[in-house]
Amino acid sequence: MILTIEGLTKVYGALRVVDDVSFTVPSGDIVGVIGPNGAGKSTLFSLVTGFLDAAKGQVNLDRKPIGSLSPVERARSGMVRTFQVPREFSHLTVWQNLMAATPKQSGESLTNLFFRPGRIREEEDMNSQKVDAMLDFLRLSHVAHTPAGRLSGGQKKLVELGRALMTGARLILLDEPFAGVNPVLIEEIAERIRELNAQGIGFLIIEHDLGALTRLVSTLHVMDRGRLIASGVPAEVLANKQVREAYLGGTS
Amino acid sequence: MTAYAELMIGGLMSGLVVGLAALAITLVFGIARFANAATGDTMTAGAYVALSVSGATGSVIVGGLVGALAGAAIGVVVYFLIFRKLAGRSSVANLLASIGVAFIIRAIVGVIFEHQQQVFQLPLVRPWRILDIRVQPSDLNLAIVAVLTLATVFLILYATPVGRRMRAVADDPGLARISGISPTRVMIALWALAGSVSAVAGVMYGIKTVVTPEMGWDMLLPAFAAAILGGIGHPVGAICAGILLGTIQEMATPFVGFTYKLAISFVVLLIVLLVRPSGLFGRNEGAR
Incomplete structure (x- = not known):
């Protein structure tokens, strides 16, 4: 299941929260999106999953535009998201x-x-x-x-993952899966993602925290103030000067 | 003493009726998220259908079953015609629409069955005397019907796939939708279930008293009170609160008189809500 994002833009007043973002999540790949708070990562997710309408741009699933589909229809077609604050049938x-x-x-x-x-x-x-x-x-x-x-926050994130998998999802969008999770459980979750990926399930992961993510993804995109400022393999991206300034505040 | 025991049995019976009506209200509230004022008139319609079918067949059991099915059908039809179109609107809009639905159901009932009060034709049976307390055999039968209805509802809610999905929608409708749970399917099941529970309550009430076009509407206030007292959206709470209110009302009658017995249950409701704002069983808003 290939996800292609083309020129996606969302404007609130004068603020371009997501500004002309384009990238692809190849079939069965793990792709990460990082960026400081307020960079537009969560908005990007909501645009892709249909929770928000884009001002401009296109989202394609297996090369078919899905811009007119509701969140439910997008979920049914095999692309399921989780939430930053995990949601469960409590x-x-x-x-x-x-x-x-x-x-x-x-x-x-x-x-x-x-x-x-x-x-x-x-x-x-x-x-x-x-x-x-x-x-x-x-x-x-x-x-x-x-x-x-x-359950604990980390366990709830696993329940979300399980529920997404039970619906038959082929591409799972994880919104900060490691945030607020203890380090042991972070490794557990990362390991499950690797195993699922080996079975051909694709992931698009938003993270604020870099540690576990950079070891997981094949491609990393960096967002800052709505724009994509760098893309590539994690090591290269993290060495990028612009990224270090935006994300790490210039320090190593 | 025996007089009180007999009042208590009467209270339990009317409590079961109120409890069933409150269960129907609380089910709809928990999942569709509004107070359904058409519950009372669905009771009335169920009672009239049961009355005419039992008159035609000579069997109250067949009449009651057809009445329950009619209640389910009314629920589903009303959902498709009205509440499906109002999904996502405010609960006030839905409540107002349900009041309109109540009037329409009552008008149709009036046109078909006319306005005179009618009674179920039941054979006269000598009451049993247990420890000198008079017990009507028909009360025992009605109690069994109520228990069977409750058992069926709770089995459906807690032990079947559709019940699981109903509770999932009650818990987080948005999450249910993106987890691939069809809201329409769940709503059809909900309305059929709530409609037939209302109808059973109506049939029981009709057998205990008389069948009139206003009977259900008159039951609405006590039923709402029980649903709130039990903790809105909480099925077990609705039943327990209904029985509690029914019993207190009947037991209080010798002291406060017939006119004020309804007021007594509202006093109880107020006291409980002052101590426990979420009701007897409620933990927070919404349903489980």
Whole structure:
């Protein structure tokens, strides 16, 4: 699943929050976007996922423009986002969170419930096995039956990842997956992302924190005041003088 | 003492009716996010359908089942015609629309079934005497119906895929949508469920008292009170609060008189809300 962004622009009054940004997330790649606070990273995400409308520019998924699709339709076509402050169905257990996101359930309809209970049971068993395997993979099995609202921030980020994967997403957009997560869990999350990527799932990751991200991504884009100021392999980008001034304030 | 025991049984019965109506209100509130004033008139319509079907077939059970199905159908039709189009509007807009829906349902009921009060034709049965307390066998049957209805609703909510998705939408509608949960499917299930629960409450109320076009509308205020008392959006709370209010009302009657019994339940409501603003079971706004 290839994501192409062309000349994306968002204006609030006189402020160009996102200014003519273009880049591509090749199929099955991990691409990162960094930048100081207020650089326009989150706005860029909302434009790509359809939560905000762009003033100018185009978003293409597998070379087809998706600018007219709603966030739901974009999610259905295989591109799912997570949130900077993780969102979960807080009163549902972790297991139920993932089960709820499994697509195409005939148990969605009340009439099926009464007239085709056998088929629903079969589907439930099948989906439940998938969810169990996913929880196992995410190392969340021990909290499977805990209400998701009670988890730690880092665990919630894993639940978000799991829910995105259960919907059948092929490209996952992570909004600051490492923010507010303890260092041990950061490595865990990074490791899961690598393993999923090895299975062909693409990632576009926004981060404020550089450490874990630079080791994860193949391409790094730097935003500052709405514009893309540098792109390339992480080592090169971080050596760039303009980047160091904008992002690191000139110090090493 | 026996008189109080009999009042308490009466209170439990009317409490179950109020509790079921409050359950229907709280389900809609938790997921569609507005107070549905058409709940009462859906009760009335269910009662009338049950009354005429049981008159035609001679079976109150068949009548009740058809009444419940009619309630579900009304819920789904009203959703498609009105509330689907108002999705995303403010809860006040939806509440006002539901008051309009209530009037329309009542008018249709009046046209079809006319305005005289009617009663369910039930065989007269001698009450049982248990420890000198009179117990109507029909009360026991109605209590069983109420318990079965509750069991079905809670099974659907907590043990089926559609219930899981309903609770997911109640929890975070935006997140549900981008997790691929179809809001329309969930809403159809919700309205069918709430409609049939309302209708069962209406049938029970009709069997206990009389069937009139205003019966459901008159139940709306106590039902809202129970939904709020239980913690809005909380199904178990709605039932418990309904039973609590029903029992307190009936037990208070000898002291305050028939006229003021409704006021008593609002006094209880006020006291509870002063101590616990989110209701008996509520933890925060929204549903679970």
